[in-house]
Amino acid sequence: MGTQIAKALINHNFKVITAGEGRSARTLDNIRNSGITDTQSLQNTVEQADVILSLTSPEGSLKMAETVISCLKTTSNRPLYVDLNSNTPALSLSMEQLFSAIDVPFVNGAVMGASKDVPDHAVLVVSGIYRSIFIKLFAPVFKIKDAGEKTEAASAYKLLFSMVNKGMNALFFETMTAAAHFGILDELNESLQEFLPGTYQDLMKTTPTYPQHILRRIDEMKGLADMLKSENLPHIIASGTAETFERVYRSGIFENENPEGVIETLQNFNKLSDKK
């Protein structure tokens, strides 16, 4: 994702810098080939940057923020810090506090879409009181969505988007479990496909990926349910989605499966009734 975003910026004549120290030979090649300037150390990057974009894992984002903050303590440079990782709303608020304590403007963001979709189809969602600086600078480069001044909004946005995608699959998984029990899985699927053709079209992108990714999605949906709980929001469908994925994972019906389509993925639920 970082490389794609850097390339898009370079295509729009932005200078992109990064710290090469401690990175693999392959990453260094990648950096050079993309037209990114290697400042060697993170300290140099932090001192020279007008804007810092953090693109790492959700788990790595707080560590990255803390490391940048310790670099900022020995310089008067005050760049805009933009976290583009898929954090929880709570984590985005903690990071904002850390940055505001040293007078660094913070923007919370999330990328909707895959690396390959940058810059034409992916959308960068941003929120927080400094988001307009980001929008003004980068509107010519990316598709940007303004999620408003609440810092945590961009994180909530990404999680809630994900909830719809994943909740739809959980709904189908529970329905197919019952359909298999009554011996009508194929017939029901045929009717659903006929009456809800658009929904099946959208499921094509996600459903066949479940055999491979269900464990990760259990974690994501637990994180979502925790976020809703901590905000005193209703979370029965979100919690039920996590629980449904856990049940399906434990059933083993997706083990060693590599389905090509929605129907083929859902047909694995027939194994549940075979077991009886």
Next chain:
Amino acid sequence: MGTQIAKALINHNFKVITAGEGRSARTLDNIRNSGITDTQSLQNTVEQADVILSLTSPEGSLKMAETVISCLKTTSNRPLYVDLNSNTPALSLSMEQLFSAIDVPFVNGAVMGASKDVPDHAVLVVSGIYRSIFIKLFAPVFKIKDAGEKTEAASAYKLLFSMVNKGMNALFFETMTAAAHFGILDELNESLQEFLPGTYQDLMKTTPTYPQHILRRIDEMKGLADMLKSENLPHIIASGTAETFERVYRSGIFENENPEGVIETLQNFNKLSDKK
């Protein structure tokens, strides 16, 4: 529904009879205008019929079966009895027992679609060991789906179909509740519509009907959850759907609303955050 089915049968040269006694002047007009023969009493109908189609409310279906059975006790005629009401699987099994005790073949059925969709688009789902008699007789008239030999399957079919439609709405309702809280309802909807256009297309048929019909759907989804529980099937999403509709109903956000589209319906969730 009964009239539409009678008309389709008459168009295919079937003789359709019914009992006019005790029915309103308007219904009697309707019967005559449709080409249905009035045998006066239910006893006459039961004695003359080769096939009896029961089309009443789910609540009325057992009473109808019992009344027909008491008529059958005084005749040697043994017509095929077809229940086409949206019953629970458990009720369909009870009815089958009653009919098998007097040697009357029973077919369980359900109609997928509205009256106006008969005969071209609605589908008659049938199940049970005598279903092939029904299918052979009426395949030229209706779209028929064979749900197999388990008697309860046609009822489960209809309920599980309904579960997908309703579960999708509950998923959106919980998501929109959270989106309104974070002040990003319109933005999130825009993205969802862009990334899941097919799903929104399918929601157009159902979502705008919730302000008017949510109370009835709470009951339907409770019935579905009970069915799943009684079969020892997972029911967390089904129960969550009923609970979500109850929460939305109690919130009052749909009161006096008559939305035209999906987005307009979902925008009512903004009222939840206004209340804070």
